[in-house]
Amino acid sequence: MGIRDEVLAAIARVCDSQHFILGPEVEALEGEIAALTGAAHAVGCASGTEALWLALVAAGVKPGDSVITTAFSFFASASAIVRAGATPVFVDVDPGTLNLDVELVVKEIQSRRLRERAASASQTGNVRAILPVHLYGQCADMDRFGRIAEEFEVAIVEDAAQAIGAEWNGRGAGALGVTAAFSFYPTKNLSAYGDAGIVTTTCPRMAEHMRRLRNHGSPRRYYHNEFGWNGRMDAIQAAVLRVKLTHIAEWNEKRRQHAATYDRLFAASGLTSGESSAQASDPSATPVRLLARSPQAKHVFHQYVIRAQRRDELRQFLTERKIGSEIYYPLPLHLQPVFSYLGLKAGDMPISEQAAREVLALPMFPELTEAEIRYVVESIADFYS
Numbered sequence: 001m002g003i004r005d006e007v008l009a010a011i012a013r014v015c016d017s018q019h020f021i022l023g024p025e026v027e028a029l030e031g032e033i034a035a036l037t038g039a040a041h042a043v044g045c046a047s048g049t050e051a052l053w054l055a056l057v058a059a060g061v062k063p064g065d066s067v068i069t070t071a072f073s074f075f076a077s078a079s080a081i082v083r084a085g086a087t088p089v090f091v092d093v094d095p096g097t098l099n100l101d102v103e104l105v106v107k108e109i110q111s112r113r114l115r116e117r118a119a120s121a122s123q124t125g126n127v128r129a130i131l132p133v134h135l136y137g138q139c140a141d142m143d144r145f146g147r148i149a150e151e152f153e154v155a156i157v158e159d160a161a162q163a164i165g166a167e168w169n170g171r172g173a174g175a176l177g178v179t180a181a182f183s184f185y186p187t188k189n190l191s192a193y194g195d196a197g198i199v200t201t202t203c204p205r206m207a208e209h210m211r212r213l214r215n216h217g218s219p220r221r222y223y224h225n226e227f228g229w230n231g232r233m234d235a236i237q238a239a240v241l242r243v244k245l246t247h248i249a250e251w252n253e254k255r256r257q258h259a260a261t262y263d264r265l266f267a268a269s270g271l272t273s274g275e276s277s278a279q280a281s282d283p284s285a286t287p288v289r290l291l292a293r294s295p296q297a298k299h300v301f302h303q304y305v306i307r308a309q310r311r312d313e314l315r316q317f318l319t320e321r322k323i324g325s326e327i328y329y330p331l332p333l334h335l336q337p338v339f340s341y342l343g344l345k346a347g348d349m350p351i352s353e354q355a356a357r358e359v360l361a362l363p364m365f366p367e368l369t370e371a372e373i374r375y376v377v378e379s380i381a382d383f384y385s
């Protein structure tokens with residue numbers, strides 16, 4: 001990729017400056033991410049997990065509140081809610097995209113409101129926010145979540161950890177709710193040389209709040225008005241990210257091209273029906289199903305994920321051919337032992353549970369070649385032949 005020298009020069013610049021935490025590199029990155037996403041403000045922080053916590057607290061989530069999120073995501077989408085003192089309310093996903101199902105969210109809020117009328121609010125928990133995750137780099141249905149936010153007066157906090165550069169109806173992920181969290185974990189489309197994250201918002205007041213929260217709740221040095229934490233971003237990470245940021249549009253475009261190649265080769269292989277997993281009249285008719293693509297979404301393919309019959313055997317077969325693959329995620333959040341206190345059980349989120357048994361992420365990175373993609377699809381065809 002040839003950016004190594006540029007990255008090393010950027011790191012050397014930080015070493016020369018001796019300014020290792022926050023400071024000019026972080027501020028410059030914040031301005032660049034704000035411009036990329038279209039959100040007016042960005043606040044650099046220590047990780048995507050930290051970014052989620054900052055976003056939730058700035059959005060007004062308090063102990064005793066409830067926050068609706070997807071049952072099918074990385075753990076941090078839910079653990080950040082707990083760290084904000086609130087209770088996660090898991091809702092199942094859309095069978096096509098595997099993003100949070102809007103209809104089910106509406107039903108959940110309506111049934112909670114009815115119960116609140118019958119009992120005291122504290123018994124059912126106050127839904128303060130909804131946290132949709134843009135899974136695998138494709139935005140959740142943000143038009144409809146926007147309408148829900150107005151109708152039910154809840155905040156929409158985006159988990160955009162996998163979606164830097166993604167769009168919904170021409171608007172950038174990060175500018176689609178009140179606040180949004182991004183991760184720069186080393187496997188992400190835009191990745192640091194360690195842990196880092198950022199929060200975006202269009203609201204200057206929330207941005208200021210998050211700046212204080214990431215720095216011990218401190219408006220000025222050694223004065224503390226509320227409990228924050230050390231959630232700051234390192235200048236070295238910001239410098240690395242700024243080099244890579246100049247390439248992100250091109251890298252995301254390459255990912256889209258690779259996804260189109262996978263789609264084309266899968267269709268030609270006869271392994272898929274050409275329908276998405278939600279449309280397929282008989283989901284078990286083909287060994288492989290692709291996920292649905294929302295027409296409003298500009299996908300950044302953080303992952304290219306298929307749903308596969310005999311998924312674990314297929315994965316083993318691919319490993320023997322030295323083809324890397326990964327399962328995001330093998331156990332839905334409502335079945336994680338740590339959330340047993342919520343009282344949910346197997347069968348409560350059937351779509352997420354089925355997805356957990358079927359999903360397989362195939363190789364996806366900008367440098368992938370057509371020959372490599374062909375080898376992956378041919379190998380999958382060999383497995384099922």
Ligand SMILES: Cc1ncc(COP(=O)(O)O)c(C=O)c1O
Nearest residue numbers: 047048049074076161183184185
């Ligand atoms: C959907 C989602 N949310 C949150 C996170 C947390 O980000 P981090 O690992 O930077 O804390 C990640 C990435 O790991 C993620 O994929």
